[in-house]
Amino acid sequence: MSFLSPTQRSLEEALSAYVDGELDPDAAATLGERLVFQPELHQRLHAYERLDLVTRTALAADQRPDPAKAVEAVVQRVQAVAAAPGRPAPRPVRRPLYRRPVFLASLGLVVTAGITLVELRRRRLV
């Protein structure tokens, strides 16, 4: 795929939007004038138009479901879901004691206090 200059890219992107009918009227008119006088630009437009047709055709489904049957299947499923009894709310999971933040903080305080007391007794301060 060749590199496009910003001007070329802008022009080709305009062709792409032109194929889709998405250029504003002024831009479409300006491009239309250029197409009249630039055959190579016209060829590029035809290439995008062919690509558009081929893409739409190739992507389309090979077969389509029977509309009435498909719609009825959807409605029945939605009604079944709506009618289903609600699930009970899940029971909250209780963390093991040793993983609870308050317990861990308390344990830390007790350990710190114990170490402090031992040290104070060692120094005969208590």
Add this chain to the structure above:
Amino acid sequence: MSVTPQDPLQASRDQDRRRVRLILGGDVAEFRALVNEHYPLAHEVAFRILGDPQDAEEVVQDAFVKIHQALDTFRGEASLRTWILRIVMRLSLNRRRDRARGSWRRLGLHRREPAAEFLPEVPASATETPEARYLSEETRRRVRELVDQLPDSLREALILNSFQELSYGEIARILGVPLGTVSSRIFSARRKLLSALEQQELL
């Protein structure tokens, strides 16, 4: 006394809100009408993203269940169609990603021949589409492969643009990106496809 004609867009929004109110009030017929109106396009969008009719059918069913459950959140800022297609797109892309993560893709198990897998569940009235007869099977297969290989953002924009009823503006609202981004992505996707198809002399 002259009557001021209502803005068509506003009229359409009002109709959407009215329909939603009726469905929320328990009107099953109105919900059936909504599904009937939007199912074909929703299924086609899902199919073009997933490439598998059964996956598409499942995703669209899931989408309408979610739509029904979330109807009370519809504000009417976008059209019902845009809102529905946004949900269908999201679920289709999720399914596609889930499939890609699994071994299905490596083994090619996600590729099922539509005729063999689909027909038993579909009555005889489902028919081959005109598009299926227009291109050779080889060209169709190659184009689908090339589209499949595009970066996600380009592929999504290109697929939505393959529907004539969707404007750049609506595509932008479905994808949640600016209009200029839609134009740029569609163009970039087309350049890649054009280059590949011209090299292979398929265009």
